[in-house]
Amino acid sequence: xxxQEIKQNESIRALVRAGNQYLEAMGYTDHGPRxxxxxxxxxxxxxxxxxxxxxxxxxxxxxxWVHDVGNAINRHNHGANGAIxxxxxxxxxxxxxxxxxxxxxxxxxxxEHNGFISSPISAALAIGDKSDAHKSRVRxxxxxxxxxxxxxxxxxxxxxxxxxxxxxxxxxxxTMDDTxxxxxxxxxxxxxxxxxxxxxxxxxxxxxxxxxxxxVNNHKEG
Numbered sequence: 001x002x003x004q005e006i007k008q009n010e011s012i013r014a015l016v017r018a019g020n021q022y023l024e025a026m027g028y029t030d031h032g033p034r035x036x037x038x039x040x041x042x043x044x045x046x047x048x049x050x051x052x053x054x055x056x057x058x059x060x061x062x063x064x065w066v067h068d069v070g071n072a073i074n075r076h077n078h079g080a081n082g083a084i085x086x087x088x089x090x091x092x093x094x095x096x097x098x099x100x101x102x103x104x105x106x107x108x109x110x111x112e113h114n115g116f117i118s119s120p121i122s123a124a125l126a127i128g129d130k131s132d133a134h135k136s137r138v139r140x141x142x143x144x145x146x147x148x149x150x151x152x153x154x155x156x157x158x159x160x161x162x163x164x165x166x167x168x169x170x171x172x173x174x175t176m177d178d179t180x181x182x183x184x185x186x187x188x189x190x191x192x193x194x195x196x197x198x199x200x201x202x203x204x205x206x207x208x209x210x211x212x213x214x215x216v217n218n219h220k221e222g
Contacts, residue, residue: 005093043124132159152185157177159172159175
């Protein structure tokens with residue numbers, strides 16, 4: 001099973017679209033192809049850089065693309081809902097049962113408040129998802145100044161996730177303008193940062209977060 005096949009499946013396309021529309025109605029930032037594409041690319045790039053085989057890398061890319069389909073049902077417990085929705089779809093597509101199980105376990109555990117990192121795919125998915133913060137997530141490029149999520153995302157001009165295999169560090173570097181502040185970023189992203197730290201540790205790495213060149217978490221060089 002390939003990512004391209006997943007992208008072309010009409011059931012998955014409909015679920016991604018419905019989840020994104022539902023969250024738009026709630027006033028949430030983008031959760032459509034832009035977001036799932038970022039998560040898919042980042043998750044697969046992490047595992048590829050760390051030397052995982054092509055099959056595992058492809059499964060990480062797939063998990064990244066489908067991880068938010070549960071939003072088509074409800075924002076609450078969308079990870080678990082998505083896993084349940086995906087099982088019959090992936091089986092009908094002919095995905096191997098072990099690959100299905102790996103994928104839905106990762107999807108079902110990507111929410112920071114109740115997820116648990118149990119596999120490389122799950123770890124890479126968590127970092128890919130929780131690291132996505134950028135002004136392009138703000139719908140129509142017009143932030144709501146009363147919405148902290150819009151303010152924070154709109155303030156982020158650059159977002160880079162790099163993998164330093166030699167020093168075993170996965171580093172996220174953000175560049176923010178004064179539309180928001182580091183304090184506001186931490187207000188909504190703290191649990192997500194902690195999940196990234198746990199995910200990186202599972203992969204034998206450390207997670208380092210820098211904002212405007214300053215270290216934010218407790219990662220130490222060397």
